[in-house]
Amino acid sequence: MSEAQVITPGQYIEHHLEHLTLNLKTFSIGDGGGFWTLNLDTLIVSVLIGIVVFGTLRMVATRLTEVPGKMQNLVEMVFEFVNNAVHEIFHHKTTFIPSLALTIFLWVFFMNAMDLLPVDLLPRFLGLFGVPHFKSVPTADPNATFAMSLSIFALIVIFNLKAKKHRLLKEMLIFPFGPYLFPVNVLFRLIEECVKPLSLALRLFGNMFAGELIFILIAIMPWWLQWPPGAIWAVFHILIITLQAFLFMMLTIIYLSMAHEGH
Amino acid sequence: MEIVNVIGQIQGFSVLAAGLLISFAALGTAVGFGLLGGKFLEGVARQPELGPMLMMRMFIMAGLVDAFAAISIVMGLLLFFATNPFLAAVVNAARPAVV
Numbered sequence: 607m608s609e610a611q612v613i614t615p616g617q618y619i620e621h622h623l624e625h626l627t628l629n630l631k632t633f634s635i636g637d638g639g640g641f642w643t644l645n646l647d648t649l650i651v652s653v654l655i656g657i658v659v660f661g662t663l664r665m666v667a668t669r670l671t672e673v674p675g676k677m678q679n680l681v682e683m684v685f686e687f688v689n690n691a692v693h694e695i696f697h698h699k700t701t702f703i704p705s706l707a708l709t710i711f712l713w714v715f716f717m718n719a720m721d722l723l724p725v726d727l728l729p730r731f732l733g734l735f736g737v738p739h740f741k742s743v744p745t746a747d748p749n750a751t752f753a754m755s756l757s758i759f760a761l762i763v764i765f766n767l768k769a770k771k772h773r774l775l776k777e778m779l780i781f782p783f784g785p786y787l788f789p790v791n792v793l794f795r796l797i798e799e800c801v802k803p804l805s806l807a808l809r810l811f812g813n814m815f816a817g818e819l820i821f822i823l824i825a826i827m828p829w830w831l832q833w834p835p836g837a838i839w840a841v842f843h844i845l846i847i848t849l850q851a852f853l854f855m856m857l858t859i860i861y862l863s864m865a866h867e868g869h
Numbered sequence: 870m871e872i873v874n875v876i877g878q879i880q881g882f883s884v885l886a887a888g889l890l891i892s893f894a895a896l897g898t899a900v901g902f903g904l905l906g907g908k909f910l911e912g913v914a915r916q917p918e919l920g921p922m923l924m925m926r927m928f929i930m931a932g933l934v935d936a937f938a939a940i941s942i943v944m945g946l947l948l949f950f951a952t953n954p955f956l957a958a959v960v961n962a963a964r965p966a967v968v
Contacts, residue, residue, distance in 0.1 A: 619947075620952055808936075812936055812939045815940075819943050819946055823950060846935075849928060849932045850932060853929060
């Protein structure tokens, strides 16, 4: 915030809330193209995090040893934690759901953890190379969270179809009020299903966006006043980061097991 | 002079809206967390050996309670600190008259 020209707090916040966009119609960087816009910063950061995190897991998995080292211990701890969480809720034999849950947990966790980098670090650094805007937290972008929650919605539908087949229609028609009120039943079921991805995405996005915005507000303060509130909020935010990643994972498991078992 | 009146009115209403957004979100979560913590303590007092399990469930619920309040607070803070979109609309509409 020590540029030669003075910018107001409003402009500073606006600058930090803009994405690095790629217009797919004209292939030019930095101008919005409505629907045909890619948020490059979200894509790049999330894919990089995915590659790094799961590359590390892969590396640990190929070098398993009898006496685990530090890294292997850590990975095994996370693995067991997720596996237990899944098997507490989902009582059938499955390898798909634990792997999905582990992926979601670690990926969301590390994407959220980008929030702990100083708000000006990446934008300022990339600004030296002429990048106009950069938002470093992928999960503070509703597009990323909705992408994840819609994929999970698709999985819920697939699980429903796979587990129940022809019984699904019957369940939709007669639950919860019996066959005579079938329009109400279908309506309720549709609302119930559509709320799931919506709340999943909005919860993660809301929390991360709120955290990001409060960090930005702290960054507006004079430099000697930033440290105490920054430290307090960062410590509190570590809790929120873990909690939201865990919550996203748990709700995914719960929704999928509901889809599998039915009412 | 008329434009100043309109802008002042919009700013006043925006401040009221931001205050309502922040305060009701805080009120809701405060009640929610109070109930949550109280019930958690009750549960642990009855069966202390279930403490860790209840603690984990309590944190899940805390995350659920927290989420929409956070969204509402952010909307309020955006109205307060970032550029107010309603005000920008009025200023844009009035620009030919002002210049």
